[in-house]
Amino acid sequence: MGATPEHETALPPADPSAGDKGWSRRGPWRRVLQGLLASPTAVISAALLALIVVATLLAPVYAKQVSGTDPFRSGLSAKIKIDGKPVPVMQQSTEGLGLGVTPIGPTWGPQYLLGADGQGRDVAARLLYGGQNSLLIAGASTVLCLLIAAIVGIAAGYLGGAVDGVLSNLIDMIWAFPVYLLAISLSIVMIGKSYAFGPFEISSGSLIVPILIIGLVYVPYVARPIRGRVLALNQSEFVMAARGLGIRPGRILWRHILPNVSTTLIVFAPMLMALNIVTESSLSFLSVGVQPPNASWGTILQDGQTLLYSRPMVSLAPGLAIMVTVLLLNLFGDVLRDVLDPKSARGR
Amino acid sequence: MTDLTPLTPAAAAGTRPILSIRDLSVSFLGARNSWTRVIEGLSFDVAPGETVALVGESGSGKSVTSLSVLGLLDPTTSRLEGSILLDGHDVLKLDEAGMIRHIRGQAAAMIFQEPMTSLHPIYRVGDQIMEALTSHRDMPKAEARRQAIALLERVRIPNAARRIDDYPHAFSGGMRQRVMIAMALASRPKLLIADEPTTALDVTVQGEILDLLKDLQAEFGMAMLFITHDMGVVAEMADRTVVMLRGRSVEQGPTAAIFADPQQPYTRALLASVPVLGSMKGEPAPLRFPVVDMKTGVAGGALPLRSKPDLTAPILDVRDLVTRFDLRGGLLNRRVARVHAVENVSFRIFPGETLSLVGESGCGKSTTGKSIIRLNDRSTGSVRLGDDDLFGLGAEAMRRKRRDIQMIPQDPLASMNPRMTVGDALVEPFLEHRMGTAAEGRVRAARLMDQVGLTAAMLERYPHEFSGGQRQRVCIARALMLDPKLIIADESVSALDVSVKAQVVNLLLDIQDRMGIAFLFISHDIAVVERISHRIAVMYMGEIVEIGPRAEILERPRHAYTRQLIGAVTVPDPARRHLRRNLAVTELRTPIRPLDYAPPARRYEEVAPGHLVMVEG
Numbered sequence: 033m034g035a036t037p038e039h040e041t042a043l044p045p046a047d048p049s050a051g052d053k054g055w056s057r058r059g060p061w062r063r064v065l066q067g068l069l070a071s072p073t074a075v076i077s078a079a080l081l082a083l084i085v086v087a088t089l090l091a092p093v094y095a096k097q098v099s100g101t102d103p104f105r106s107g108l109s110a111k112i113k114i115d116g117k118p119v120p121v122m123q124q125s126t127e128g129l130g131l132g133v134t135p136i137g138p139t140w141g142p143q144y145l146l147g148a149d150g151q152g153r154d155v156a157a158r159l160l161y162g163g164q165n166s167l168l169i170a171g172a173s174t175v176l177c178l179l180i181a182a183i184v185g186i187a188a189g190y191l192g193g194a195v196d197g198v199l200s201n202l203i204d205m206i207w208a209f210p211v212y213l214l215a216i217s218l219s220i221v222m223i224g225k226s227y228a229f230g231p232f233e234i235s236s237g238s239l240i241v242p243i244l245i246i247g248l249v250y251v252p253y254v255a256r257p258i259r260g261r262v263l264a265l266n267q268s269e270f271v272m273a274a275r276g277l278g279i280r281p282g283r284i285l286w287r288h289i290l291p292n293v294s295t296t297l298i299v300f301a302p303m304l305m306a307l308n309i310v311t312e313s314s315l316s317f318l319s320v321g322v323q324p325p326n327a328s329w330g331t332i333l334q335d336g337q338t339l340l341y342s343r344p345m346v347s348l349a350p351g352l353a354i355m356v357t358v359l360l361l362n363l364f365g366d367v368l369r370d371v372l373d374p375k376s377a378r379g380r
Numbered sequence: 381m382t383d384l385t386p387l388t389p390a391a392a393a394g395t396r397p398i399l400s401i402r403d404l405s406v407s408f409l410g411a412r413n414s415w416t417r418v419i420e421g422l423s424f425d426v427a428p429g430e431t432v433a434l435v436g437e438s439g440s441g442k443s444v445t446s447l448s449v450l451g452l453l454d455p456t457t458s459r460l461e462g463s464i465l466l467d468g469h470d471v472l473k474l475d476e477a478g479m480i481r482h483i484r485g486q487a488a489a490m491i492f493q494e495p496m497t498s499l500h501p502i503y504r505v506g507d508q509i510m511e512a513l514t515s516h517r518d519m520p521k522a523e524a525r526r527q528a529i530a531l532l533e534r535v536r537i538p539n540a541a542r543r544i545d546d547y548p549h550a551f552s553g554g555m556r557q558r559v560m561i562a563m564a565l566a567s568r569p570k571l572l573i574a575d576e577p578t579t580a581l582d583v584t585v586q587g588e589i590l591d592l593l594k595d596l597q598a599e600f601g602m603a604m605l606f607i608t609h610d611m612g613v614v615a616e617m618a619d620r621t622v623v624m625l626r627g628r629s630v631e632q633g634p635t636a637a638i639f640a641d642p643q644q645p646y647t648r649a650l651l652a653s654v655p656v657l658g659s660m661k662g663e664p665a666p667l668r669f670p671v672v673d674m675k676t677g678v679a680g681g682a683l684p685l686r687s688k689p690d691l692t693a694p695i696l697d698v699r700d701l702v703t704r705f706d707l708r709g710g711l712l713n714r715r716v717a718r719v720h721a722v723e724n725v726s727f728r729i730f731p732g733e734t735l736s737l738v739g740e741s742g743c744g745k746s747t748t749g750k751s752i753i754r755l756n757d758r759s760t761g762s763v764r765l766g767d768d769d770l771f772g773l774g775a776e777a778m779r780r781k782r783r784d785i786q787m788i789p790q791d792p793l794a795s796m797n798p799r800m801t802v803g804d805a806l807v808e809p810f811l812e813h814r815m816g817t818a819a820e821g822r823v824r825a826a827r828l829m830d831q832v833g834l835t836a837a838m839l840e841r842y843p844h845e846f847s848g849g850q851r852q853r854v855c856i857a858r859a860l861m862l863d864p865k866l867i868i869a870d871e872s873v874s875a876l877d878v879s880v881k882a883q884v885v886n887l888l889l890d891i892q893d894r895m896g897i898a899f900l901f902i903s904h905d906i907a908v909v910e911r912i913s914h915r916i917a918v919m920y921m922g923e924i925v926e927i928g929p930r931a932e933i934l935e936r937p938r939h940a941y942t943r944q945l946i947g948a949v950t951v952p953d954p955a956r957r958h959l960r961r962n963l964a965v966t967e968l969r970t971p972i973r974p975l976d977y978a979p980p981a982r983r984y985e986e987v988a989p990g991h992l993v994m995v996e997g
Binding site: 268270279288 | 753755779780781782783786787789791794795796797798799800801808809812813842855858862
């Protein structure tokens, strides 16, 4: 009502217990957690995401105990029993010239639940194993990207001057490349070789290569806003106040700027992870991501490409997995952003 | 609380009130679907041509009342009961279309607090006024334009015919408020609702706008509902006054009666807390605000400051301080002009003394404070704190020196890290200056919290869990953690409610009494400055135009600007209602100069011991 958003209740002395109303007694992080718990969208999407992660982690158990198939060995001559009758996994096509071989379709039983791919491998088991890789690569590259972006953005924003000039121009240069062009070019150069850095060795086909590439290409998209946030925080009243109190620059960075930048980083995390899942799948689909015999949702998608008309489930399953995971991450990310930054929250 | 039957002089005089509010209750939807009542059983009338003031502190529900009258509250999150009769229409029964047809911009129009944001930035002001004119009436464009110019002339905007095609950014705050008033008048409303229309304006501009509103009311014969927290504005504007507290009307009646003989303790307390310029005549030392008994509303005696400034050696000696900022623009981002924010400012402050820097927004008083403690690196001149030249110190030496010179900010919430508890925020500087261990810091923080009127238990809280006044106390405690010799208080009490303001000023005086700290008190509020200062410096366009002992400056001002500033202050005395200030309409002057501008050499004349006045030319 007045010029300030204050709630002092007029003349009677301010009630010292005025702030003792449950939730408000705790710190900002606790409030974020409570905000998330209060949102059904956040709780359900987080629970489903956790379910997906657990399911992919249980891939070996599924392959051994449930399906009993080896998802990494081609099963061109394998036979399974359906209703007591042995059925070959790879079936002679009865259509056309009769030359083609078509893998078995979804059995909806323990073995070959979602059918087999072109090499007679169990799609359901591969989907779980592939999910492990997809999620691992997306997760690790998200962490890597946030880490690099935080360092670059904070250095540019806090140090300013020449450091800012160099870093900002570097960011702009990377930004000038289309993301996929950059990722594909990097992959073509880096994939299929092995590298040795002193005691560390990256073997060819290692997951580290796609992690590095995907982690790098989105750095500008995060570093830019981080730099802007640091610049704003640097001019904020409370950082000025800390300076006026004679707090050392290092501590101002660590205690005053970093915790307030972290919210921006956290808001980015789920969105970036979703983006990275799509990027990883695209690269793998184009054979410049995860290398065979390793699987990922992207490679399975590619495996199913030739079977699109006869056995659509091979592509449909990983496609749905990608879609659902990305959707859940974005739903969760939306709520997270609203909770962390109430000003951006849309009216409820 | 006694039953308050609303006074209806209109009914007595036989005329129908233009606005009649009966038993209005407003509830807002809060967290967890619970309704909170913010207005309870409010009743009052506004007669045609009459001015009624709604006065109260923040949270008293005065703005909610005005929004209710215009039906501007979100119907999904608010619930209104009772009745609001405006010009014969029952507002609570009208739908949105009816509100637009009969009420908004018809029977009633509103002007808001913040003229800087109430105008649409990308339309010319003329178009905006013409839209207000034509939205309810068919009118040829040329006629609308002619009327818009006439309206701008009515609100005394110089060169109205030329300025009608300017965009809002080309107008100063006071001028924009005039444009807002012109828009409100476009529909010839019977009731003008003014919601803190001068709160965001400088004191001289406030004076101009208040005079303008009085004149326009006489010309147009409209009724006004005036919402304000400022008792001075109430006394000047209102025929009748409704005092509000937490959504209820505490007391209402003719303004003169309320001021002369307040019936309710709250009204008495509110009036006793209002700083009144001129109330310090004959007082030798700064004086605390009287302590008000909350039960009776009776003000006790006011304690003067006991300690005296130690005039042997200054604690702060500022010489020829100059701060200029470059304005860049154009294709190559070259320097195009320079802001002469602070120009050749010199003054001294002695231990235990309070020097106030007064002036209007943009005069360079806050920049002076920041330049002294080197929060901007654009300054030349010399600043000596004790024996050290602050401008000559290296970064680390300066950091250590910051212990001695602390700042209390205007906005305490913004100046505290939202992710640190108050306890951590207090102990941090103590540890950074190696004044002791963390445990000793906690003990000291607890003691200081106690001294500023808070409790040690509150150290565990985060800044958002405090009220505005409490936060300012926390900031004061934080400044005291380092045992400073000088505190720069930059508009530290300006944003606080009047009663809280009085408490915080008293706290500052307590601290000065106890610790002999010197204050540089930066403020635009001259009535508060009169209470707290030993000496006053008046700043205008980056320069000190007059400096001297408090009584000299306020009782015998020499410089024309000082006189203008003092003359514009509102005084909570209804007897002065019909006085006009006859202030000239002023456009804000800015200290933006071309690059080759050389400031003229200034001379100061000593008109009385310690009283220096800048001589023009």
